[in-house]
Amino acid sequence: MRVRVLGTAAGGGLPQWNCGCGPCERARATGPGAWRSQEALAVSVSDDAWYLVNASPDTRGQLLAVPDLAPPAGTRRTPVRGVLLTDGELDHTVGLFALREGAALDIHAPQAVLAALTDAFPLRGLLAPYGTVRWHPVPSAGGELLLDEGRLAVSAVPISDKRPRYAEQSTAAGPWVVGYRLRETATGATLLYVPSLARWPDELDALLDEAHCALLDGTFWTEDEMAAIHPGSRTATAMGHLPISGPGGTLARLRPGTRVLYTHLNNTNPLSDPDSPARAALAAGGAEVAEDGQEIVI
Numbered sequence: 001m002r003v004r005v006l007g008t009a010a011g012g013g014l015p016q017w018n019c020g021c022g023p024c025e026r027a028r029a030t031g032p033g034a035w036r037s038q039e040a041l042a043v044s045v046s047d048d049a050w051y052l053v054n055a056s057p058d059t060r061g062q063l064l065a066v067p068d069l070a071p072p073a074g075t076r077r078t079p080v081r082g083v084l085l086t087d088g089e090l091d092h093t094v095g096l097f098a099l100r101e102g103a104a105l106d107i108h109a110p111q112a113v114l115a116a117l118t119d120a121f122p123l124r125g126l127l128a129p130y131g132t133v134r135w136h137p138v139p140s141a142g143g144e145l146l147l148d149e150g151r152l153a154v155s156a157v158p159i160s161d162k163r164p165r166y167a168e169q170s171t172a173a174g175p176w177v178v179g180y181r182l183r184e185t186a187t188g189a190t191l192l193y194v195p196s197l198a199r200w201p202d203e204l205d206a207l208l209d210e211a212h213c214a215l216l217d218g219t220f221w222t223e224d225e226m227a228a229i230h231p232g233s234r235t236a237t238a239m240g241h242l243p244i245s246g247p248g249g250t251l252a253r254l255r256p257g258t259r260v261l262y263t264h265l266n267n268t269n270p271l272s273d274p275d276s277p278a279r280a281a282l283a284a285g286g287a288e289v290a291e292d293g294q295e296i297v298i
């Protein structure tokens, strides 16, 4: 299984256009090499088929940066076969507009997200005249979705019922946010992708144990990170993201044996600085920070 990390920042990216916090200023001063685009992933288990997980506002640049995702010379045949959505957040869906001129595209998302993309944010209707898009609800707990002619098995991991702000009034039943377990059927190689963790589901420990690699929600390093920079801001947990560090943090829950990388870093997260004490503490805890463009082979 080949994994390409397309983007590693939370909504807004790093630096964020309207933010002058320490990490944003550092990224501006260092230049584009230190910037992070908004979180997304690409996965492949065969040469000519790739699946995206989430479609960020940075989709176009992210696809252009990866030669494997280019069409073969002389064709308009994209290797991008489909998209899995972890939720309906704008940061994970508006990139679908950038894919509108391709051939038929299969998009998989939780049922509640499909409903929200039909009414509260009518992306499905807006895209319909521009090409063939097939929308599929992801199987509920326990079910497996077979992609790439059975070579890639995907199951959804229910995480939370956190709705996008535009759909806060929706009464659709959850889950609204899921992670994905992606397994290459021929080899058993397994990747766990959970970029939003409002809580730690009971089954996550076992899923982490059996995965060869996991990318987890790294939005905030500390619980009070936003308030320290922007007084009055909510805590990490109140914003739907367990912090990495601290007694309630996700780092303390990791067990040896599985490679874990954190992604979806908010622009306030000190982990974006490779020389930060936070980065050293993360390494001591046995985890890594995912980088834009990083390739992982499982």
Ligand SMILES: [Zn+2]
Pocket: 016, 019, 020, 021, 022, 023, 024, 025, 267, 268
């Ligand atoms: Zn900032």
